[in-house]
Amino acid sequence: MALLPRKKRRKDPLGGNSPGGAMVKFKEIGIFLVERRMGSSRRSFLTELARKKGFRVEEQMSESVTHVVSENNTGDEVLELLEKQNGICSTGFTAALVDITWFTESMGAGRPLELENCHRLQVKRISAAAVIGTPISPYACQRRTTLNNKNRLFTDALKILAENAELCESEGRYLAFTRASSILKSLPYNMTRMDDLQGIPSLGDHSRKVIKEILEDGICSEVENVIQNERYQTLKLFTSIFGVGVKTADKWYREGLRTLDELRASKIKLTKEQTAGLLYYEDLNVPVTRAEADLIGQIVEAAIHRFLPTAVITLTGGFRRGNESGHDVDFLITHPEEGKEEGLIYQVISWMATQGLILYDDITENSYQKWKNQEPEKFDHFTKCFSIFKLKREPICNLELSRPSNHDCLAVNEIGRKGLADRAGTTQHVTAAAAGDKDWKAVRVDLIIAPFGQYAYALLGWTGSRLFERDLRRYAKHFKHMNLNSHSLFDNEQNKLLAAATEEEIFAHLGLDYIPPHERNA
Numbered sequence: 052m053a054l055l056p057r058k059k060r061r062k063d064p065l066g067g068n069s070p071g072g073a074m075v076k077f078k079e080i081g082i083f084l085v086e087r088r089m090g091s092s093r094r095s096f097l098t099e100l101a102r103k104k105g106f107r108v109e110e111q112m113s114e115s116v117t118h119v120v121s122e123n124n125t126g127d128e129v130l131e132l133l134e135k136q137n138g139i140c141s142t143g144f145t146a147a148l149v150d151i152t153w154f155t156e157s158m159g160a161g162r163p164l165e166l167e168n169c170h171r172l173q174v175k176r177i178s179a180a181a182v183i184g185t186p187i188s189p190y191a192c193q194r195r196t197t198l199n200n201k202n203r204l205f206t207d208a209l210k211i212l213a214e215n216a217e218l219c220e221s222e223g224r225y226l227a228f229t230r231a232s233s234i235l236k237s238l239p240y241n242m243t244r245m246d247d248l249q250g251i252p253s254l255g256d257h258s259r260k261v262i263k264e265i266l267e268d269g270i271c272s273e274v275e276n277v278i279q280n281e282r283y284q285t286l287k288l289f290t291s292i293f294g295v296g297v298k299t300a301d302k303w304y305r306e307g308l309r310t311l312d313e314l315r316a317s318k319i320k321l322t323k324e325q326t327a328g329l330l331y332y333e334d335l336n337v338p339v340t341r342a343e344a345d346l347i348g349q350i351v352e353a354a355i356h357r358f359l360p361t362a363v364i365t366l367t368g369g370f371r372r373g374n375e376s377g378h379d380v381d382f383l384i385t386h387p388e389e390g391k392e393e394g395l396i397y398q399v400i401s402w403m404a405t406q407g408l409i410l411y412d413d414i415t416e417n418s419y420q421k422w423k424n425q426e427p428e429k430f431d432h433f434t435k436c437f438s439i440f441k442l443k444r445e446p447i448c449n450l451e452l453s454r455p456s457n458h459d460c461l462a463v464n465e466i467g468r469k470g471l472a473d474r475a476g477t478t479q480h481v482t483a484a485a486a487g488d489k490d491w492k493a494v495r496v497d498l499i500i501a502p503f504g505q506y507a508y509a510l511l512g513w514t515g516s517r518l519f520e521r522d523l524r525r526y527a528k529h530f531k532h533m534n535l536n537s538h539s540l541f542d543n544e545q546n547k548l549l550a551a552a553t554e555e556e557i558f559a560h561l562g563l564d565y566i567p568p569h570e571r572n573a
């Protein structure tokens with residue numbers, strides 16, 4: 052097969068004279084003629100012709116080439132040839148791929164014609180850089196990751212290996228597989244060959260091996276083995292119970308437990324959270340739909356506005372990133388007048404509990420002041436409530452938006468720190484849940500209360516994805532010497548906190564392009 056010309060000596064590619072000796076009239080244009088399907092003699096003839104007319108024609112592909120001209124090739128074929136023969140990586144490729152018609156018309160006109168769409172070769176397999184325009188960053192916060200994942204086959208496999216690593220408490224491997232999966236999610240094309248991985252960072256040997264095997268065999272044996280692995284299956288099952296982490300799941304596994312029924316039948320002492328998690332297990336493992344999230348949003352808003360009509364409620368987490376379903380619903384609550392939000396969570400949860408809307412709640416007090424001067428931790432210190440809602444299947448119509456009655460207000464003062472749902476009759480719902488034919492669904496809801504001054508940081512922190520947040524913080528530390536968390540951004544060089552009223556301002560402080568929520572699905 053006649054391929055592109057082998058490397059030849061390049062003679063003054065940018066200089067005033069073309070190798071043929073004629074004056075170069077159009078210096079800004081650099082032509083490269085693809086030999087494939089054109090043949091070497093026709094290529095030589097066209098080269099001579101063009102040079103005589105003052106065009107610069109390159110013998111080999113280089114950065115100074117602006118027009119890659121070919122005859123009877125598709126754009127994909129030309130790209131593939133260039134990559135193979137000249138090691139031109141998709142990343143950084145800027146020349147136009149054009150059909151011979153542009154060349155002949157330009158020769159006829161005696162000058163380079165403006166490129167029109169009819170001249171351009173269609174490229175179906177779009178290269179990363181051609182679409183993204185810049186090299187791919189190893190930081191998720193510098194990539195745009197929509198929900199349109201073109202590499203699900205690979206990312207699903209890597210996700211299973213990441214999960215397994217997490218269940219083995221191997222943080223390093225968990226991160227490596229998660230990063231590999233995330234970077235593939237951000238690619239604008241679907242990978243069909245190992246060459247497609249050129250110029251892509253964050254892919255370790257192990258991840259590459261997995262991808263290669265899937266490309267060759269359609270599946271990866273390591274992933275298949277993990278899926279069949281008893282420990283993986285059991286720990287995945289146990290950690291899918293609300294309130295159960297890897298350590299607990301592993302302990303139960305080592306004690307010989309394998310199923311939920313065995314767990315239920317065992318004498319193992321469960322926490323209040325785990326008891327609820329097990330009780331509502333089936334419901335909590337059915338994804339929450341957007342319609343359900345919106346409905347809960349209306350309920351939460353109505354409840355909050357009973358007590359604080361000007362409070363602001365924002366849907367965050369996966370739904371804010373555009374997901375159509377999620378494992379829970381996350382809301383961020385604030386008030387423009389800082390301080391007004393204090394105590395609100397108790398009032399709201401208490402009232403909702405009396406309305407029979409709450410199956411479980413666990414309120415955590417704000418610990419920001421206490422924590423502020425210590426080592427920054429993983430998440431945040433907001434007042435929050437991890438809850439389980441009882442979402443009626445029929446429309447909610449009796450939720451009044453009226454001012455709270457005295458009873459509502461009094462209730463607040465009586466409430467202890469935890470366990471509001473106990474007072475509202477969790478026990479009666481226990482029987483209902485067990486009964487099966489119920490007209491409601493248990494849904495996990497997170498309510499986070501943020502003081503107004505920290506709202507933008509809280510919104511950014513609670514919108515996720517987890518890897519996006521992690522990389523934002525990593526980026527801030529490494530490149531900006533700043534500490535970012537869900538409360539604030541601290542500049543270690545100026546030794547001061549940087550205020551922000553919007554997410555855009557936070558990205559600006561970090562010197563990052565703004566990435567909207569639906570592109571944070573890293």
Ligand code: CTP
Pocket residue numbers: 367368369370374376377378379380381430431512513514515516517520537
């Ligand atoms: N988060 C946090 N502190 C926690 C839990 C979560 O800051 N204790 C942040 C994480 O950055 C996460 C976001 O809040 O990205 C939402 O968390 P979560 O509800 O667990 O995940 P989602 O992305 O919303 O996914 P899903 O839709 O499945 O709930």
Ligand code: MN
Pocket residue numbers: 368369370377378379380381
């Ligand atoms: Mn969520």
Ligand code: MN
Pocket residue numbers: 368379380381497
């Ligand atoms: Mn959540």
